Amino acid sequence: MRLTRFLIELRESIAAAFRALRANILRTILTTLGIVVGVTAVISIVSLIQGLDRTVKREVAGLGTNVLYVSKYPWIQMDDFWKFRNRKDITLEQGRRLLELVTLPEAASMQVGTSSTVKWRERAARSVSIEGHTPEGRIVHDLDPEIGRFFTVAEARDKRNVIILGNGLWRDLFDERDPLGQRIRVGRNVFTVIGVMPEQGTMMGMDQSASAVIPLETLMKLFGSRRSIGLNLRAYDAESLPLVEDEARGLMRRIRGIPFGAEDDFAINRQEMLLDLFRSLTAALFAVMVGVASLSLLVGGIGIMNIMLVSVTERTREIGIRKSVGAKRRNIMWQFLVESVVVSGLGGAIGIGLGIGTALLVSAVTSLPATAPLWAVLLGLVFSTSVGLFFGIYPAAKAAGLDPIEALRSE
Amino acid sequence: MQPIIDLKGITKEYIMGTQVVRALRGVDIEIHQNEYVAIMGPSGSGKSTLMNLIGCLDTPTAGTYLFDNVSVENMTDDELAEIRNQKIGFVFQTFNLLPRADALHNVELPLIYSGLAAGERRTRALEALDSVGLGDRVDHKPNELSGGQRQRVAIARALVNNPSIILADEPTGNLDTTTGEEIMAVLEILFQQGNAIILVTHEEYIAEHANRIVRILDGIIGSDEKVERRRHANGVTAAQSADQV
Numbered sequence: 001m002r003l004t005r006f007l008i009e010l011r012e013s014i015a016a017a018f019r020a021l022r023a024n025i026l027r028t029i030l031t032t033l034g035i036v037v038g039v040t041a042v043i044s045i046v047s048l049i050q051g052l053d054r055t056v057k058r059e060v061a062g063l064g065t066n067v068l069y070v071s072k073y074p075w076i077q078m079d080d081f082w083k084f085r086n087r088k089d090i091t092l093e094q095g096r097r098l099l100e101l102v103t104l105p106e107a108a109s110m111q112v113g114t115s116s117t118v119k120w121r122e123r124a125a126r127s128v129s130i131e132g133h134t135p136e137g138r139i140v141h142d143l144d145p146e147i148g149r150f151f152t153v154a155e156a157r158d159k160r161n162v163i164i165l166g167n168g169l170w171r172d173l174f175d176e177r178d179p180l181g182q183r184i185r186v187g188r189n190v191f192t193v194i195g196v197m198p199e200q201g202t203m204m205g206m207d208q209s210a211s212a213v214i215p216l217e218t219l220m221k222l223f224g225s226r227r228s229i230g231l232n233l234r235a236y237d238a239e240s241l242p243l244v245e246d247e248a249r250g251l252m253r254r255i256r257g258i259p260f261g262a263e264d265d266f267a268i269n270r271q272e273m274l275l276d277l278f279r280s281l282t283a284a285l286f287a288v289m290v291g292v293a294s295l296s297l298l299v300g301g302i303g304i305m306n307i308m309l310v311s312v313t314e315r316t317r318e319i320g321i322r323k324s325v326g327a328k329r330r331n332i333m334w335q336f337l338v339e340s341v342v343v344s345g346l347g348g349a350i351g352i353g354l355g356i357g358t359a360l361l362v363s364a365v366t367s368l369p370a371t372a373p374l375w376a377v378l379l380g381l382v383f384s385t386s387v388g389l390f391f392g393i394y395p396a397a398k399a400a401g402l403d404p405i406e407a408l409r410s411e
Numbered sequence: 412m413q414p415i416i417d418l419k420g421i422t423k424e425y426i427m428g429t430q431v432v433r434a435l436r437g438v439d440i441e442i443h444q445n446e447y448v449a450i451m452g453p454s455g456s457g458k459s460t461l462m463n464l465i466g467c468l469d470t471p472t473a474g475t476y477l478f479d480n481v482s483v484e485n486m487t488d489d490e491l492a493e494i495r496n497q498k499i500g501f502v503f504q505t506f507n508l509l510p511r512a513d514a515l516h517n518v519e520l521p522l523i524y525s526g527l528a529a530g531e532r533r534t535r536a537l538e539a540l541d542s543v544g545l546g547d548r549v550d551h552k553p554n555e556l557s558g559g560q561r562q563r564v565a566i567a568r569a570l571v572n573n574p575s576i577i578l579a580d581e582p583t584g585n586l587d588t589t590t591g592e593e594i595m596a597v598l599e600i601l602f603q604q605g606n607a608i609i610l611v612t613h614e615e616y617i618a619e620h621a622n623r624i625v626r627i628l629d630g631i632i633g634s635d636e637k638v639e640r641r642r643h644a645n646g647v648t649a650a651q652s653a654d655q656v
Contacts, residue, residue, distance in 0.1 A: 005526030012523045019511045326496020326524040328489040
C-alpha cells in the first residue's frame with residue numbers, strides 16, 4: 001500500500017521532471033556538458049586501456065611465458081643508450097659455450113635477426129624480418145610449421161639455404177598456393193621454401209607473420225657474422241625460471257670474464273618485464289582518467305546544482321500550487337531530486353554514447369581492438385546519476401522547505 | 412450539529428524586522444456544512460491571514476482551530492498538507508494552474524498526492540471536469556483556455572477530492588463581469604449540492620451571493636450577519652453557462 005503510493009508519487013515526479021526539462025532543452029543539454037565530458041573520458045579511456053591490454057597480452061604471450069632472452073640490450077632501457085651500445089657483442093662462440101654449460105633449461109637456442117627484401121617471381125615483399133635460429137629454436141619458441149617442416153640439424157650444420165615463411169609473407173607472395181620446394185630470393189640469395197608458420201598476431205604494430213625463419217649459421221654466412229647473438233632459454237615451468245636465470249647469469253659472467261662486483265654487460269629479458277612496463281603505463285593512464293573524470297564530474301555536479309537552484313526559483317509558484325493541493329515535503333523533494341538525477345543521467349547517457357563512439361572510431365582507424373566494457377558503461381551511469389543525486393539534494397531540500405503561502409505569492 | 416470550522420480566540424503575529432505585526436487579534440468563527448460564507452475586508456485587515464489559517468496553509472500564534480473536530484493548530488507541515496489534500500479545495504484569484512500540464516492533469520494533481528491509481532484518478536478528474544462543463548477541454552493546456560475556463564479547471568481541481576469546504580479567494584477578481592457571473596453560478600451549484608463554500612472578496616455584490624457575510628477590520632471581526640436577500644448568480648446553471656463559453 002505504501003509502496004504503491006510511493007510509486008504513484010514517483011511517477012508524477014518523473015513526469016514533472018521531463019515536462020520541466022523538455023521546456024528547457026538547450027539549457028538541459030548545456031547543463032549536462034560537465035557530466036558528458038567526465039563520462040566520455042571514463043568510457044573512452046577504459047575502452048582504450050582494454051584494447052591495449054588485450055593486444056599487449058596477446059603479443060607478449062607470443063614471446064612465451066617461460067622463456068628468458070639473454071642479449072646485449074635490455075628490452076626496457078631506462079639508462080643511457082650508449083652504455084648498452086658500447087657493450088661487446090655476444091659472439092657465436094660465447095653463445096655455444098653457454099648452451100653447452102647450462103643444465104636447467106628445457107631447451108636453449110640462439111637467434112640473430114636481419115631484414116631483407118624477399119622475392120618470388122615478380123612478387124616482392126620489402127623489409128621482411130629474417131630470423132636466424134638454431135634447430136632447438138623450434139622447441140624454445142614453439143615454431144611448428146603449419147605447412148611443411150622445420151629445418152633439420154643437418155641443414156643447419158651445413159648452412160643450407162632453406163626458409164620457413166611467416167603466414168603473412170606466404171599469403172603475400174604465394175596467394176596461399178603451395179610454396180613447398182619453390183625457390184625464392186632473399187636479398188641476392190636463393191632459398192628453398194620448406195615450410196609455412198601458422199598465423200600470429202602483430203607485435204607493436206609490426207606483423208609478426210611478415211617474417212621468415214632460416215638457420216642461424218646460414219644467416220651469419222650470407223648476411224654477415226659481425227652481429228650480437230641472442231640466447232633464448234626455455235624453463236620447464238614458471239617456478240624454475242629464476243633458477244634458470246641465476247644459472248645463465250653466473251655462466252654468462254664467467255664466459256664473458258666479468259670481474260667480481262662489476263655490473264653485467266648483458267641483459268636477461270623476460271616477458272614479465274614488458275607486462276610490468278605496460279602495467280605501470282596503464283596505471284598512469286588510469287590515474288589521469290580518474291583525475292579528469294572526477295574533476296569534470298565535480299564541475300558538472302556544481303553546474304547541475306546551480307541550474308536546479310534556478311529551476312526551484314523559477315518554479316516557486318508551481319511548488320506553492322502543489323503544496324496547496326496537498327503535496328508533502330517528500331513529494332517536492334523527490335520531484336526535484338528526480339529532475340536532477342534525470343539531467344545528470346542524461347549527461348551520463350550522452351557521455352556513454354560518445355565514449356562508445358570514440359572506442360568504435362579508434363578500433364576502426366587503428367589496429368587497437370578498443371571496446372567499451374559493460375562494467376564501464378554501468379559505472380558511467382552510476383557515477384553520473386550519483387552526481388545528480390548528491391548535488392540535487394540541496395536545491396530539492398530548499399524547494400521542499402518553501403512556505404506554501406510565500407510560494408503561491410511569488411511571480 | 413458540529414461546525415466544520417471552529418476558530419476560537421485566534422491570533423496571528425508576524426515579526427517584520429524588529430516590529431511585531433498583529434494581523435489577527437482574537438477571532439472566533441464557526442462555519443457549518445450547509446453554509447456559504449463571504450469574508451470581506453479592506454486590504455491589511457487580516458482577511459488574507461484568516462483565509463490562510465482557515466485553508467490550513469498556516470498555523471495561528473494562539474487560539475484553537477478545530478477542523479471537522481480535529482485540532483489543527485499544532486499540526487506539522489505534512490499533516491496540514493494531508494488536511495488540505497483531503498478536506499479543502501482551493502480556488503484562487505490567479506487560477507494557479509500548472510502551466511505545462513493539461514486540464515486533466517491539473518485536476519488529477521490532488522488525487523496524485525492522495526495516492527490514487529491512474530485509472531481511478533482519470534475517471535474522477537473527468538467527472539469533475541464534466542461537472543464544470545469542461546468535458547471537451549480535458550487535453551487543453553491553461554494557455555489554450557479562456558480565463559473563465561481556467562477558473563473552472565481550478566474549481567474542478569478544488570472539488571475532485573470531495574473536500575469538506577471550498578475556499579475561494581477572490582475567484583472572480585481576474586475575470587470580466589460576465590465570466591465572473593458564470594463562475595459564481597458554478598459555485599452556486601456546488602453550494603446547492605451541499606458543499607460548504609468560503610468566499611473571500613472585497614466586492615459587495617459578489618459577497619451577496621453568500622448567505623452569510625463576515626467582515627474583518629483591523630484583525631478582528633467587525634460584523635457577522637446573515638444575508639437577507641441572496642443574489643442568485645443570474646439563475647444560470649453551470650451546464651448552460653458552459654454552452655455560452
